Amino acid sequence: xxxxxxxxxxxxxxGEVWNKSLRDLFTEAGMKALINANVSGSKINAMYxxxxxxxxxxxxxxxxxxxxxxxxxxxxxxxATRIESACASGGIAFREACMTVASxxxxxxxxxxxxxxxxxxxxxATETLATAxxxxxxxxxxxxxxxxxxxxxxxxxxxxxxxxxxxxEVAVKNHANGCLNPNAHFRRKITAEQVLEATRVAxxxxxxxxxxxxxxxxxxxxxxxxxxxxxxxxxxxxxxxGQGTDTLALHERADICTMEATRYAAKAAFAQxxxxxxxxxxxxxxxxxTIAEITAIEDLxxxxxxxxxxxxxxxxxxxxxxxxxxxxxxxxxxxxPVGATGIGQVVELVEQLRGEAGKRQVSxxxxxxxxxxxxxxxxxxxxxxxxxx
Amino acid sequence: xxxxxFWREIPQRYNLIGKKCTxxxxxxxxxxxxxxxxxxESIGKMEDYKLKGTAKIFTYTIIHIAPTEFVKQxxxxxxxxxxxxxPRLTAQLVDIEPENVxxxxxxxxxxxxxxxxxxxxxxxxxxxxxxxx
Numbered sequence: 001x002x003x004x005x006x007x008x009x010x011x012x013x014x015g016e017v018w019n020k021s022l023r024d025l026f027t028e029a030g031m032k033a034l035i036n037a038n039v040s041g042s043k044i045n046a047m048y049x050x051x052x053x054x055x056x057x058x059x060x061x062x063x064x065x066x067x068x069x070x071x072x073x074x075x076x077x078x079x080a081t082r083i084e085s086a087c088a089s090g091g092i093a094f095r096e097a098c099m100t101v102a103s104x105x106x107x108x109x110x111x112x113x114x115x116x117x118x119x120x121x122x123x124x125a126t127e128t129l130a131t132a133x134x135x136x137x138x139x140x141x142x143x144x145x146x147x148x149x150x151x152x153x154x155x156x157x158x159x160x161x162x163x164x165x166x167x168x169e170v171a172v173k174n175h176a177n178g179c180l181n182p183n184a185h186f187r188r189k190i191t192a193e194q195v196l197e198a199t200r201v202a203x204x205x206x207x208x209x210x211x212x213x214x215x216x217x218x219x220x221x222x223x224x225x226x227x228x229x230x231x232x233x234x235x236x237x238x239x240x241x242g243q244g245t246d247t248l249a250l251h252e253r254a255d256i257c258t259m260e261a262t263r264y265a266a267k268a269a270f271a272q273x274x275x276x277x278x279x280x281x282x283x284x285x286x287x288x289x290t291i292a293e294i295t296a297i298e299d300l301x302x303x304x305x306x307x308x309x310x311x312x313x314x315x316x317x318x319x320x321x322x323x324x325x326x327x328x329x330x331x332x333x334x335x336x337p338v339g340a341t342g343i344g345q346v347v348e349l350v351e352q353l354r355g356e357a358g359k360r361q362v363s364x365x366x367x368x369x370x371x372x373x374x375x376x377x378x379x380x381x382x383x384x385x386x387x388x389x
Numbered sequence: 390x391x392x393x394x395f396w397r398e399i400p401q402r403y404n405l406i407g408k409k410c411t412x413x414x415x416x417x418x419x420x421x422x423x424x425x426x427x428x429x430e431s432i433g434k435m436e437d438y439k440l441k442g443t444a445k446i447f448t449y450t451i452i453h454i455a456p457t458e459f460v461k462q463x464x465x466x467x468x469x470x471x472x473x474x475x476p477r478l479t480a481q482l483v484d485i486e487p488e489n490v491x492x493x494x495x496x497x498x499x500x501x502x503x504x505x506x507x508x509x510x511x512x513x514x515x516x517x518x519x520x521x522x
Binding site for chain 2: 123126127130136137138139140141142143144146147150151152153154155158199200201202203204205249250251252256
């Protein structure tokens with residue numbers, strides 16, 4: 001297989017972008033990525049686009065050709081494929097694109113992700129997100145998406161002594177990072193007290209434990225590593241890609257505090273990269289809810305199982321900590337336009353590894369990891385990127 | 390929701406009818422057509438199995454912001470309960486105050502109204518769980 005590199009990235013601002021439609025968003029992100037990669041759209045061989053539920057969010061399915069069309073490339077007739085894996089749609093679109101380049105099938109591919117979530121009411125958006133869970137055996141009985149993560153949080157607290165203060169610290173940290181990201185949905189600091197006193201959503205989770213409903217798109221251009229210097233000075237190598245699955249319903253899992261899909265994907269990615277978690281300089285992890293960041297850093301092997309809350313409280317995951325987590329602000333503060341999230345993580349890693357992350361730059365970052373979850377952990381995709389020697 | 394979509398799930402939702410793999414003896418709820426342990430060996434060997442409905446609370450949450458069909462019920466308690474026969478399922482807890490819910494409490498299945506499709510639509514029934522006093 002060929003080695004793969006990211007040569008360009010682009011994203012829209014994430015947030016409540018009332019004045020932009022689904023097609024405005026993906027066109028903006030895609031054009032930014034192509035310009036960033038110094039690539040003409042006419043040279044692209046294929047596109048992959050992650051979208052969880054364009055059909056429910058804006059009533060538009062079949063968006064892959066639409067992306068090509070509005071990029072002005074309809075006349076090229078290139079293949080375009082939509083990937084759906086709930087909130088992991090973007091990360092898995094990126095993986096699929098990488099595989100086509102690695103295999104030798106294509107030489108220049110765009111991986112994008114998009115979600116336009118604010119064209120329907122907050123309630124309808126929440127119900128759409130809930131379709132990522134088991135509709136027959138969870139949703140039917142009144143379970144909500146935040147509720148599922150709340151079940152994990154209750155159990156994590158019971159089993160490991162994780163505290164509400166430790167959960168709050170995830171949100172406080174990610175909002176602090178989001179302040180430094182011009183594309184973030186929320187660019188304001190919050191306090192632990194505000195998190196703890198926020199409107200309850202599903203105990204023990206409150207509103208500020210939850211990622212927001214956001215609009216946004218992101219895109220990345222990839223090519224074989226050996227060709228990357230023809231386009232840009234600082235290509236970023238895709239060192240590894242791992243993907244895993246688990247039961248759709250949370251109640252089917254032996255241990256709900258561990259996401260086996262994450263462990264599987266991470267194991268595959270670390271083996272492929274030939275490195276260990278301690279060799280990673282920073283990571284973007286799927287903090288759709290505060291508890292999710294805690295289980296993620298445990299399942300990825302950055303900390304021991306059960307110690308994620310304590311590690312967060314101790315500052316290990318802050319921007320100046322041992323392993324900075326969610327330097328972009330994460331889903332919590334950068335925003336969570338579900339289909340775009342996985343690609344948004346790749347954008348952050350590439351900016352960090354190029355040394356272009358401005359005030360949130362992790363100095364000397366050479367290797368970074370992205371972790372993208374679908375549903376309550378039924379899908380997971382992990383990528384490791386690095387600065388090539 | 391179409392009527393058949395609900396109607397075909399009545400045995401399990403009204404009466405906790407799961408499946409037993411007669412190849413290995415494992416019991417499943419919700420029912421499934423293939424036993425994950427025996428896979429193809431289980432084809433044609435998955436038999437209906439009535440669960441007793443006694444269980445203990447494995448984990449829980451209090452839902453304050455509910456889906457549209459459940460708004461009238463909020464706040465309400467949702468839990469994963471572990472049936473005595475082994476399988477776990479997701480259900481609402483009733484006849485208990487939120488402050489009294491604890492992991493490990495013994496509960497049993499009761500037949501209740503779950504929700505309704507507006508004022509003229511189907512009324513959905515199924516299991517909820519209440520404490521064994």
